[in-house]
Amino acid sequence: MDYKTDRQKGSVKFTFTVPKSEWEEEVNSAYIKTRGKYNISGFRKGHAPRKFIENLYGPTVFFDDAFNSCASKAYGKALAENAELYPVDEPKVDIEKFGEDAVTFTIEVTLKPEVALGQYKGLVIKKAEYPVTDKDVEEDIERNLKAKSRLVEVTDREARDGDTVTIDYSGSVDGVKFNGGTAEKQELTLGSRSFIPGFEEQVAGMSIGEKKDVNVTFPDDYQVEDLKGKPAVFEVTLHSIQGKSLPELNDEFAKKMGSESMDEYRVKVKERLQKNAESRSRNETENSMVSEIAKGAKAEIPDAMIDRQEEQSLRKLEYNLMYQGIKLDDYLKYIGSTREDYKKNFEEDARNTVLQQLIVEKIIKLENITASQEEIDAKIEEQAKSVGKEAAEYKKTMDPRQIEYIDGDIKVTKLFEFLKANNEMVKEVKPV
Secondary structure: OEEEEEEEOOEEEEEEEEEHHHHHHHHHHHHHHHHHHOOOOOOOOOOOOHHHHHHHHOOOOOHHHHHHHHHHHHHHHHHHOOOOOOEOOOOEEEEEEEOOOEEEEEEEEEEOOOOEOOOOOOOEEEEEEOOOOHHHHHHHHHHHHHHOOEEEEEOOOOOOOOOEEEEEEEEEEOOEEEEEEEEEEEEEEOOOOOOOOOHHHHHOOOOOOOEEEEEEEOOOOOOOHHHOOOEEEEEEEEEEEEEEEOOOOOHHHHHHOOOOOHHHHHHHHHHHHHHHHHHHHHHHHHHHHHHHHHOOOEOOOOHHHHHHHHHHHHHHHHHHHHHOOOOHHHHHHHOOOOHHHHHHHHHHHHHHHHHHHHHHHHHHHHOOOOOOHHHHHHHHHHHHHHOOOOHHHHHHOOOHHHHHHHHHHHHHHHHHHHHHHOOEEEEEEOOO
16 A cells, blocks of 8 residues: 655645455455344355355455555555654545546544644743731631531521521512523522622512512623613512521530641641642642743644644533533533534633643743653552552552553643743732
8 A cells, every 4th residue: 555645735645556456355355344134045154255245246346444444544654754754633535536457545634733832941030929927817717617507597696698598589670570580488598699789789688578679780781681781570489597506616616627626727728728729829830931932933723723622622511501501412411502602602711721831832842841751650650649559559550541641740840840940930929
């Protein structure tokens, strides 16, 4: 099998010529692999001669299987012999000629683009820092205290921010009720901002049994087109109030949080906040570095790469909705959108993300940043210890892709160490 390569802008096109003898071998192989599914009178299943099957089902009965096998082998061979090519999309296959002497077909595929780097050393880059203060520690403890609170019935006061109230409501626009604007015995936590802006603030101050007209205006970007920017009136009846009862902040509470005393608990909270702050600082600083380098970089990014990144963002949204008990299809139907239309919201971020990935790969290659076997083994040992296994035993269970991920992770870590050392890092202190 011979082929020629035509490098085009953003793609490569292979033209393959398969001699008649090789094509005949592919057809015969297809016959051997698939003959078991044909029932021919006078022959046991799977034992009918090829010619009988071709006479009965047509001379091209084995063509698709033969061609798919042939094209797959040809494509694999071409990529193996052109290791510098990196396809980023499904290949497009076309049959050019099916002659007596040979079969000619083409396979065209989009390639990962080359990125033209600008300056990536000697830049001024902001290094985010999040110092943890005693106030941050106390606020975190207060949040944990509230998380351990329980709701108790309240009868001797009006509703206030933080309470969970049970209400009936019926909304109307210009005196006409609208779909989804009526509910009975609905629970609402005041201050949660889960209702239209201004609604919860007006329910605060109501007493049990009180009825009240709540006047609000739907936001201009509200998801229901007919209600955007419209003033509405909700008739609200408040049935009950539940307030939060907080546990006492003492050593007993600390023990429930996994510490022996409040002093020990405060130390652990500060360590956790500092660890989170360091991770946040590192991520933001690394993003700042690549974003700054991206200002001087250029690449013609194929639609296939952008589409793949958009799809990843959409799947992330789908998972987040799933944790809230919402299906993506239901959400899209509610806002009047489709999967393809909604993906366009991610287009700009997807383009930037792909460009930054290309930048990272390019600098790693230019600076010859590598991961040694010792470094990879150390990471494997670290992972093995985390699951209580010996490194040798753990390594046997690893998928090659896991090794590849570790290799890439080490290179990226080294890359950012290189960039920090070769650029001016200006500290930018931010509140936690």
